[in-house]
Amino acid sequence: MTILTEQHAKNLLQKVLSFSKADECECSLDGQVGGNIRTARNTVSTSGEQSDLTLAVQSTFGKQTGVATINEFDDASLMKVVKRSEELAKLAPENPENMPIFSKQTYSKPDSAFDSTSNVTPDDRAQAAQNSIKPSKANKLVSSGFLQDATTFVAIMNNKGLFAYNKATNVEFTVTIRTEDGKGSGWVSRDYSDVKRLNTKKASQVAIEKSIGSADAKEMEPGKYTVILEPAASVQLLSNMFGSMSQRAADEGRSFLSKKQEEDKEGGPTNRLGEKLFDERVHIYSDPMNSEAPSAPFAANGHSVAKTDWIKDGRVINMPNSPYWANKTGVDYAPTAYTGSGLFGGPAQIIMAGGNDSIEDMIKDTRRGILVTRLWYIRALDPQTLLYTGLTRDGTFYIENGKIKHPIKNFRFNESPIIMLNNIEALGKPLRINGSMIPPMKIRDFTFSSLSDAV
Numbered sequence: 001m002t003i004l005t006e007q008h009a010k011n012l013l014q015k016v017l018s019f020s021k022a023d024e025c026e027c028s029l030d031g032q033v034g035g036n037i038r039t040a041r042n043t044v045s046t047s048g049e050q051s052d053l054t055l056a057v058q059s060t061f062g063k064q065t066g067v068a069t070i071n072e073f074d075d076a077s078l079m080k081v082v083k084r085s086e087e088l089a090k091l092a093p094e095n096p097e098n099m100p101i102f103s104k105q106t107y108s109k110p111d112s113a114f115d116s117t118s119n120v121t122p123d124d125r126a127q128a129a130q131n132s133i134k135p136s137k138a139n140k141l142v143s144s145g146f147l148q149d150a151t152t153f154v155a156i157m158n159n160k161g162l163f164a165y166n167k168a169t170n171v172e173f174t175v176t177i178r179t180e181d182g183k184g185s186g187w188v189s190r191d192y193s194d195v196k197r198l199n200t201k202k203a204s205q206v207a208i209e210k211s212i213g214s215a216d217a218k219e220m221e222p223g224k225y226t227v228i229l230e231p232a233a234s235v236q237l238l239s240n241m242f243g244s245m246s247q248r249a250a251d252e253g254r255s256f257l258s259k260k261q262e263e264d265k266e267g268g269p270t271n272r273l274g275e276k277l278f279d280e281r282v283h284i285y286s287d288p289m290n291s292e293a294p295s296a297p298f299a300a301n302g303h304s305v306a307k308t309d310w311i312k313d314g315r316v317i318n319m320p321n322s323p324y325w326a327n328k329t330g331v332d333y334a335p336t337a338y339t340g341s342g343l344f345g346g347p348a349q350i351i352m353a354g355g356n357d358s359i360e361d362m363i364k365d366t367r368r369g370i371l372v373t374r375l376w377y378i379r380a381l382d383p384q385t386l387l388y389t390g391l392t393r394d395g396t397f398y399i400e401n402g403k404i405k406h407p408i409k410n411f412r413f414n415e416s417p418i419i420m421l422n423n424i425e426a427l428g429k430p431l432r433i434n435g436s437m438i439p440p441m442k443i444r445d446f447t448f449s450s451l452s453d454a455v
Helices: 006-018 075-091 122-138 200-213 231-243 247-251 323-329 359-364
Strands: 024-040 043-061 064-070 141-158 163-179 185-192 223-229 284-286 308-312 368-382 387-400 403-407 410-415 424-427 431-433 436-438 441-452
Touching (some): 006 024, 006 043, 006 141, 043 075, 122 200, 141 200, 163 200, 231 387, 231 431, 231 436, 368 410, 387 441
Parallel strands (some): 223 368
Antiparallel strands (some): 024 043, 141 163, 163 185, 284 308, 368 387, 387 403, 387 410, 410 441, 424 441, 431 436
16 A cells, blocks of 8 residues: 555545545655665675555644644544644744645656666565675675665645646665775766666676775875866765755855845845856756656645756746745745655655767866765855755775876865866766766866775
């Protein structure tokens, strides 16, 4: 029962609504089924499967709202959860920012679910793990990886006629491969909607080559360098930046998109909407119909979501907001796609347009620079400038006169994605990572502040 068909979900939610006595009632079903396998020291360490289905009911009387959840679906349980949400609503204080729920919407239909992924078996996961472990052992290396696949669905219905449904599949694979003495480390990540596109042997070869190539790294002085960032090295910085683009945070003076106090003249705009803040090649958008990284065609409240430009030609074109804030400020509502509920909700999908340069092309055109596999342990330093710090990891290499000369020890960086996106020298073809599409980037004057002994 974990993954319900659209009609089954619709019938169930209609039954839930039939028990409601609230002015407004919205209910949603979240279901998932999938499995995983973990490897360590060239052997399988754990494996498992999960299956879950949760119903959430939100009841509203006036401006008082209550929410209750349950994972039992007999009629008595459905009546109980609706009643509990109504009791909680009557106990809740009035919410001054409460907005009416949405009426019926029209949705696009992304190609986001693949039977191949839904039909993955424990034997398939074991074979995928073996395909990664075998070449690692053959090269006398030590691998540790994780593979998980999932089929998910979400259905939303309310008593104003709205009904939304989306089913999706996803498979993720990551592996870290190190030399036996621990002096060299390589890493790779792959995620797809269709498991047929996943080749763990081929992906692991990338980590193997970086592991062998990164051994006996040399020290370099910290400073400003031209860097070539693989998608895994920039995706978190870009995701953090997008997560800081809220219109409300900008209007209230809490973000990098806020007007400075002396610029915020009475009656004037309070944010930087429409301003050119980045290199004119920067185009960041979201699109549920993207064939490589599809997403749900609706927001968590059921409002439809279409392709939306957030940054285009280096200008801020749209900022995510809430229905309340859009209404308060007299602008259009700009929602982001539903990515899951609670602590396990995923990051918003972002797509950054790229160029035609491969990483190899970027290396050939670099006189002196650094190739970065990925960044990690990223922490915010200043929300107003989006200054972040973190470390390079799992393969950092010095480039000289168009060739990789030798591996180097890892750096701590202090950098802002705003500055980074103003210092673009070249862009490559976007690749899917963490559900987003990010291009390799060649960036000048990237700031490394100190050395790190970590591999």
